[in-house]
Amino acid sequence: MDVSTLPPPEAHESDTCAVVRAILARVGDKWSILIVRMLGDGSMRFSELRRSIEGISQRMLTLTLRNLERDGLVARTVTPTTPPRVDYELTDLGHSLQSITEAFGRWAVTHRDQIENARLRFDARQ
Amino acid sequence: MDVSTLPPPEAHESDTCAVVRAILARVGDKWSILIVRMLGDGSMRFSELRRSIEGISQRMLTLTLRNLERDGLVARTVTPTTPPRVDYELTDLGHSLQSITEAFGRWAVTHRDQIENARLRFDARQ
DNA sequence: ATGTGCTGGTTACGATCAGGAACCGAAAGA
DNA sequence: TCTTTCGGTTCCTGATCGTAACCAGCACAT
Numbered sequence: 423m424d425v426s427t428l429p430p431p432e433a434h435e436s437d438t439c440a441v442v443r444a445i446l447a448r449v450g451d452k453w454s455i456l457i458v459r460m461l462g463d464g465s466m467r468f469s470e471l472r473r474s475i476e477g478i479s480q481r482m483l484t485l486t487l488r489n490l491e492r493d494g495l496v497a498r499t500v501t502p503t504t505p506p507r508v509d510y511e512l513t514d515l516g517h518s519l520q521s522i523t524e525a526f527g528r529w530a531v532t533h534r535d536q537i538e539n540a541r542l543r544f545d546a547r548q
Numbered sequence: 549m550d551v552s553t554l555p556p557p558e559a560h561e562s563d564t565c566a567v568v569r570a571i572l573a574r575v576g577d578k579w580s581i582l583i584v585r586m587l588g589d590g591s592m593r594f595s596e597l598r599r600s601i602e603g604i605s606q607r608m609l610t611l612t613l614r615n616l617e618r619d620g621l622v623a624r625t626v627t628p629t630t631p632p633r634v635d636y637e638l639t640d641l642g643h644s645l646q647s648i649t650e651a652f653g654r655w656a657v658t659h660r661d662q663i664e665n666a667r668l669r670f671d672a673r674q
Numbered sequence: 675a676t677g678t679g680c681t682g683g684t685t686a687c688g689a690t691c692a693g694g695a696a697c698c699g700a701a702a703g704a
Numbered sequence: 705t706c707t708t709t710c711g712g713t714t715c716c717t718g719a720t721c722g723t724a725a726c727c728a729g730c731a732c733a734t
Contacts, residue, residue: 438653439582439602445656445663446578452569455576459568468682476565479722484683494666504730505681515662522655525648527564530571536641537571540620577692594711605693610712630701631710 448493449519453478453486458516459523461496465511495519574619579604579612581649584638587622588646591637621645 448454456475460466466474472483487510490496495516501507512520574580582601586592592600598609613636616622621642627633638646 438585438657439600441660442582442585442653442656443578443603445660446576446581446652448663450572450576450578450581452572452576455572456565456568459564469680472682474565477569479724480683481685481724482722485721492667492670493663494670495663500682503681505679506683506729508682515659515666518659519655522648522651525651526572527568529645529648530568531564533641533644534567534571537574537619537621540641541618544618544620595709598711605695606712607695607714608693611692626711629710631708632700632712634711 448489449495451486453482454490455523455526457483457486457490457510458495458512458519459527461510461512461516462520462524465499465509468508468510471510490516574615575621575645577612579608580616581652583609583612583616583636584621584642584645584649585653587636587638587642588650591625591635594634594636597636616642 449458453475456478457471460471460474468483468487471487472478472480475483478486487496487498491498491510493515494513496510497513499509499511501509575584579601582604583597586597586600594609594613597613598604598606601609604612613622613624617624617636619641620639622636623639625635625637627635
């Protein structure tokens, strides 16, 4: 989340490296991908997201949603009722990321045990 | 990179949320994905990686490789010559992640402009 | 009238982490 | 002897994460 701008113009052709890095800096943090995954099933309001993404704080949810909105992955809709209602949904750009986040989710669940075992083995070796 | 352990046993069934979060915390940072992408083409030695992943510091390369090794995604081979030679290559587990990192790389390159534009529009609105 | 709850945030602050720069030993080459 | 290469490590600073507290606005109950 530290890279404030996308790579400079001179890196225009094919240094995938810098592009991937800059985009990952935004989209690659743990909350962003989780939120994209949750919103894949349809729009959700703020507190709904907060309840379904366990472990996220209000602050991080706000910040992450704001960044996703800034990058055009998520759209924010305010309905000025009482109490106010704020809905978030994926934009087309956000939807285009869906297949990747889903693939990642499947990979994570499938290989979870392997990673945990590798980690235990590594730590035992030290 | 802050979550030190994988999710506790009680979260065993299907709270994909915690699993994805814990795994992303390790694998989802910008350097890890870039390294997996680089190693996808074959094994590389330390300084080779440092030169080809522009912008990475020696320290972050060391740390990230260590974590990837710990999680069983990367194998480290030391050849005790002078100067020492250390090669890194993907394990089978690491290779299983390849298609995802490649898909992400393609997505990043393809949608780079859209993100940059969305960001400019958002900032202009404030 | 007064308290309590829900909404979607914001602020303050301490812990944690990323990242840069400098340093390291050993050996080869000039 | 001085420099370079190799793969690290150590120190330090500034950014970031995350927790807890606070906020306004309104409904409903006491």
